Amino acid sequence: MEVETEPDDKVLRGFAGYGLKRAWLAVHSELTSALERFDLKLITYSALALIVANPGLRPSQLAELLALERSNLVGFLDQLEKSGLIRRSASRVDRRAQVLTATDAGREVCRKATEAIARSEEAMLGQVTQAERSVLTGALRKIETAAARLREE
Amino acid sequence: MEVETEPDDKVLRGFAGYGLKRAWLAVHSELTSALERFDLKLITYSALALIVANPGLRPSQLAELLALERSNLVGFLDQLEKSGLIRRSASRVDRRAQVLTATDAGREVCRKATEAIARSEEAMLGQVTQAERSVLTGALRKIETAAARLREE
DNA sequence: CAAAAATAGTTATGTAATGTAATTAAATGC
DNA sequence: GCATTTAATTACATTACATAACTATTTTTG
Numbered sequence: 001m002e003v004e005t006e007p008d009d010k011v012l013r014g015f016a017g018y019g020l021k022r023a024w025l026a027v028h029s030e031l032t033s034a035l036e037r038f039d040l041k042l043i044t045y046s047a048l049a050l051i052v053a054n055p056g057l058r059p060s061q062l063a064e065l066l067a068l069e070r071s072n073l074v075g076f077l078d079q080l081e082k083s084g085l086i087r088r089s090a091s092r093v094d095r096r097a098q099v100l101t102a103t104d105a106g107r108e109v110c111r112k113a114t115e116a117i118a119r120s121e122e123a124m125l126g127q128v129t130q131a132e133r134s135v136l137t138g139a140l141r142k143i144e145t146a147a148a149r150l151r152e153e
Numbered sequence: 154m155e156v157e158t159e160p161d162d163k164v165l166r167g168f169a170g171y172g173l174k175r176a177w178l179a180v181h182s183e184l185t186s187a188l189e190r191f192d193l194k195l196i197t198y199s200a201l202a203l204i205v206a207n208p209g210l211r212p213s214q215l216a217e218l219l220a221l222e223r224s225n226l227v228g229f230l231d232q233l234e235k236s237g238l239i240r241r242s243a244s245r246v247d248r249r250a251q252v253l254t255a256t257d258a259g260r261e262v263c264r265k266a267t268e269a270i271a272r273s274e275e276a277m278l279g280q281v282t283q284a285e286r287s288v289l290t291g292a293l294r295k296i297e298t299a300a301a302r303l304r305e306e
Numbered sequence: 307c308a309a310a311a312a313t314a315g316t317t318a319t320g321t322a323a324t325g326t327a328a329t330t331a332a333a334t335g336c
Numbered sequence: 337g338c339a340t341t342t343a344a345t346t347a348c349a350t351t352a353c354a355t356a357a358c359t360a361t362t363t364t365t366g
Contacts, residue, residue, distance in 0.1 A: 012199055016289065027169075027296060028170075050164065068324080070345085098344075127295045135292070139289045194351090212314075224354085249315070
């Protein structure tokens with residue numbers, strides 16, 4: 001006999017990759033909206049936060065930290081510079097290199113944006129206990145490392 | 154005195170969103186490469202797997218399950234159909250709708266691709282215990298739900 | 307029952323993230 | 337000193353994803 005069952009995605013839910021994508025998509029959307037009023041995107045916020053936390057950082061180091069191609073970083077730094085949040089200055093030890101620093105405005109925007117992000121995160125992680133968060137973070141880190149290792153083989 | 158410290162992304166690692174993005178990016182890259190030899194992308198594999206698991210599924214239901222716009226699904230179904238992995242047939246209860254079914258070849262490719270994915274997942278999750286995986290999956294699900302709820306407000 | 311609203315699949319179009327290749331200038335290594 | 341490497345950039349292609357509009361139906365409703 002025909003049993004009409006509701007279609008579902010159980011077969012995919014067994015894969016961590018699927019859950020990861022679903023969660024990331026939803027989180028990305030929420031965080032993007034949280035950063036809208038600061039005229040920041042997730043990637044420009046990340047760059048700004050790292051420049052604030054690591055004054056004197058060079059673009060190539062930043063690209064390395066954020067795991068993105070140097071060529072892709074250029075435009076994002078352009079945006080941050082045009083908004084007056086960071087400065088690109090010449091390195092005195094390597095004339096090819098630049099030195100990135102946040103402006104006062106950049107540090108201020110970073111502080112406020114970080115608060116907004118933290119609020120969004122709290123709203124999204126509200127049902128996740130501290131113990132679970134710690135497992136989550138650790139597992140994500142392990143997965144990232146293992147996946148990256150697989151890729152570079 | 155100047156203490157030259159290595160630049161790092163500690164400030165961002167505190168956010169679940171950052172870890173999520175990093176992990177997803179690495180996992181996406183690995184899974185994409187694992188599916189390459191089947192001429193499948195992550196999204197077409199997902200669609201195929203859901204059609205195999207839910208015979209008779211309609212495109213709009215599939216889009217709903219995969220959380221993507223119907224318009225974006227069209228091209229992916231085109232690819233699967235052109236590869237002979239699925240069939241689109243007319244619904245007999247609703248002349249607007251289509252009914253999706255996998256072909257024999259589709260089921261076979263799905264089976265093999267699923268094995269490949271499972272192997273990749275095992276390699277990526279090797280250092281994550283079963284208990285941790287269970288927490289991970291649950292936490293991702295909670296986060297996805299909470300983030301989606303925030304978005305639709 | 308006829309008109310209005312909603313739904314299914316599609317097409318067209320725009321945006322954003324990411325990757326690759328090539329260029330220029332400077333530094334490094336042999 | 338010359339070949340190689342590195343830093344930042346430019347140009348370009350690809351892919352994922354969102355939005356709006358269109359056609360053919362079905363459903364709702366007055």
